Amino acid sequence: MRPDPIQRIDTAFxxxxxxxxxxxxxxxxxxxxxxxxxxxxxxxxxxxxxAMQKLSGKGRLLSWVKQARPAAFGFPxxxxxxxxxxxxxxxxxxxxxxVDVDDIKVGMALQVDFAKTSNDKAVPIFRAAGAS
Amino acid sequence: xxxxxxxxxxxxxxxxxxxxxxxxxxxQLAAEAILLxxxxxxxxxxxIDGMTTFSLDNSDEVDVMRSLGCKDINYTxxxxxxxxxxxxxxxxxxxxxxxxxxDTFVIWRAMNERSQYRFGQPAMSISxxxxxxxxxxxxxxxxxxxxxxxxxxxxxxxxxxxxxxxEDLGRIxxxxxxxxxxNPASWFYEKPITLDDHQQSRxxxxxxxxxxxCCQESDGGVALVITRMDRAKDLKQKPAKILGAEYSMLFNxxxxxxxxxxxxxxxxxxxxxxxxxxxxxxxxxxDTDVAMIYDNFTPQILRQLxxxxxxxxxxxxxxxxxxxxxxxxxxxLSPNGGLMGEGYIHGMNNITEGVRQLRGxxxxxxxxxxxxxxxxxxxxxxxxx
Ligand SMILES: [Zn+2]
Numbered sequence: 001m002r003p004d005p006i007q008r009i010d011t012a013f014x015x016x017x018x019x020x021x022x023x024x025x026x027x028x029x030x031x032x033x034x035x036x037x038x039x040x041x042x043x044x045x046x047x048x049x050x051a052m053q054k055l056s057g058k059g060r061l062l063s064w065v066k067q068a069r070p071a072a073f074g075f076p077x078x079x080x081x082x083x084x085x086x087x088x089x090x091x092x093x094x095x096x097x098x099v100d101v102d103d104i105k106v107g108m109a110l111q112v113d114f115a116k117t118s119n120d121k122a123v124p125i126f127r128a129a130g131a132s
Numbered sequence: 133x134x135x136x137x138x139x140x141x142x143x144x145x146x147x148x149x150x151x152x153x154x155x156x157x158x159x160q161l162a163a164e165a166i167l168l169x170x171x172x173x174x175x176x177x178x179x180i181d182g183m184t185t186f187s188l189d190n191s192d193e194v195d196v197m198r199s200l201g202c203k204d205i206n207y208t209x210x211x212x213x214x215x216x217x218x219x220x221x222x223x224x225x226x227x228x229x230x231x232x233x234x235d236t237f238v239i240w241r242a243m244n245e246r247s248q249y250r251f252g253q254p255a256m257s258i259s260x261x262x263x264x265x266x267x268x269x270x271x272x273x274x275x276x277x278x279x280x281x282x283x284x285x286x287x288x289x290x291x292x293x294x295x296x297x298x299e300d301l302g303r304i305x306x307x308x309x310x311x312x313x314x315n316p317a318s319w320f321y322e323k324p325i326t327l328d329d330h331q332q333s334r335x336x337x338x339x340x341x342x343x344x345x346c347c348q349e350s351d352g353g354v355a356l357v358i359t360r361m362d363r364a365k366d367l368k369q370k371p372a373k374i375l376g377a378e379y380s381m382l383f384n385x386x387x388x389x390x391x392x393x394x395x396x397x398x399x400x401x402x403x404x405x406x407x408x409x410x411x412x413x414x415x416x417x418x419d420t421d422v423a424m425i426y427d428n429f430t431p432q433i434l435r436q437l438x439x440x441x442x443x444x445x446x447x448x449x450x451x452x453x454x455x456x457x458x459x460x461x462x463x464x465l466s467p468n469g470g471l472m473g474e475g476y477i478h479g480m481n482n483i484t485e486g487v488r489q490l491r492g493x494x495x496x497x498x499x500x501x502x503x504x505x506x507x508x509x510x511x512x513x514x515x516x517x
Contacts, residue, residue: 002273002275003272003273004273005269005273006268006269006272006273008269011269036392037269037270037392043383043384062288062289062396063284063285063286063287063288063289063292063396064285064288064339065276065281065284065285065288065337065338065339065340066337066338066339067275067276067277067278067280067281067336067337068334068335068336068337068338069334069335069336069343070252070253070254070278072254072275072276072277073254073275073277074275075275078275079274079275081271081274081275081276081281081285082274082285083285083286083288083289083391091391091392092270093270093271093274093276093285093391094274095274095275101338101339106288106289106292117273123273123274
């Protein structure tokens with residue numbers, strides 16, 4: 001299994017959306033700024049009126065790592081952690097699944113999926129685009 | 133620029149031994165290091181009137197005052213951002229004494245970072261909205277849980293773009309250990325490594341960081357005493373003048389988990405610090421005689437060399453390979469062996485080495501060292517005789 005997300009007041013909507021199988025980002029109601037990780041206030045216009053926007057879930061891989069020592073806490077085996085840049089311009093840390101380490105390529109096209117965590121929460125993960 | 137008589141200078145340095153198990157409390161390590169720095173300077177610890185440390189330091193200011201008998205403190209502060217705070221402390225010390233707010237300013241950092249807790253292990257307890265937790269929230273559930281993992285994820289695009297190899301990184305580790313091998317204060321004294329040793333060392337984080345790409349985890353304490361030049365002339369040591377010291381935090385950047393802003397290729401913060409230094413100081417980092425650059429992990433050396441403009445973007449691996457950072461090169465790198473070779477007191481032991489280089493008392497003395505550059509990612513300082 002894998003660790004549950006750490007939920008905070010300002011970020012719970014993101015993790016709740018994952019449980020519904022949706023990848024979302026915070027969007028400022030006043031100036032339309034898309035933003036991640038979520039904040040209590042828009043850094044551009046300082047509005048606190050926040051909405052969320054569903055994202056395409058399509059992106060490309062910027063970098064990847066695998067913790068060899070110590071092994072990742074809460075996982076049966078250290079996962080491949082990645083930095084993804086989404087079509088919408090947002091970046092997030094996630095996992096790459098279903099791709100052999102030798103086949104990982106910086107820049108490769110990715111598609112979001114969701115993985116259950118130990119206590120039945122969910123987190124976004126990515127697979128190679130086009131893989132089922 | 134301030135009048136030369138009002139310029140800040142480091143006039144005392146103190147450090148305990150660097151070990152894996154100090155056998156005493158962090159409060160004692162802090163007190164020992166500060167006492168040694170005061171004795172080195174020739175001042176009474178009772179006269180300390182300002183102090184700073186890292187937000188991560190566990191010793192309380194009141195306890196430090198009680199240990200050393202400090203009578204009346206005018207100014208204290210604590211600095212964020214982990215080891216990036218190391219050179220930032222010098223910025224605050226300089227401002228505190230040059231403004232006249234303080235006369236005798238102390239910087240300390242003391243930790244049992246190997247025997248009591250380990251930065252290299254995953255943080256298990258994270259409290260909502262507390263220090264760093266808002267960053268860790270986005271890494272921890274995905275198994276990126278250690279400084280090495282964040283560093284590798286953040287440096288990956290740079291390393292990939294310029295075709296930096298594990299051997300390129302290994303050359304940095306070999307250089308650090310070469311310097312440490314002839315410094316009796318180093319944990320790795322008389323223990324140099326070869327590039328092959330580096331290549332054989334186990335993975336810490338694939339595909340970038342082997343064991344020998346990482347700094348140590350150490351127990352120990354380091355302290356500095358800073359005052360103005362008008363007071364320094366009556367003290368025991370030749371002062372190390374703080375010719376310039378600058379600090380920068382830029383919007384949307386984090387320190388080690390720096391994922392969300394910029395192209396992840398250029399070091400925007402170090403660039404900014406370099407520009408600020410150029411405006412306040414006649415000497416550029418690349419023109420100093422010794423480079424003390426924070427080496428938590430080998431890629432950080434490459435990115436800072438470019439960020440502080442020793443060479444162009446993408447050129448740092450060749451700058452190292454061409455020998456410019458050897459002891460007899462143009463810009464000798466951490467003659468003490470740095471945080472990989474000497475010890476990891478969160479960067480502060482690189483500052484005491486910088487001062488020794490100017491005094492001419494270092495174990496691996498750079499010939500005729502007139503100026504030293506101190507760097508810790510978000511902060512840079514230039515010391516001079
Ligand atoms: Zn806005």
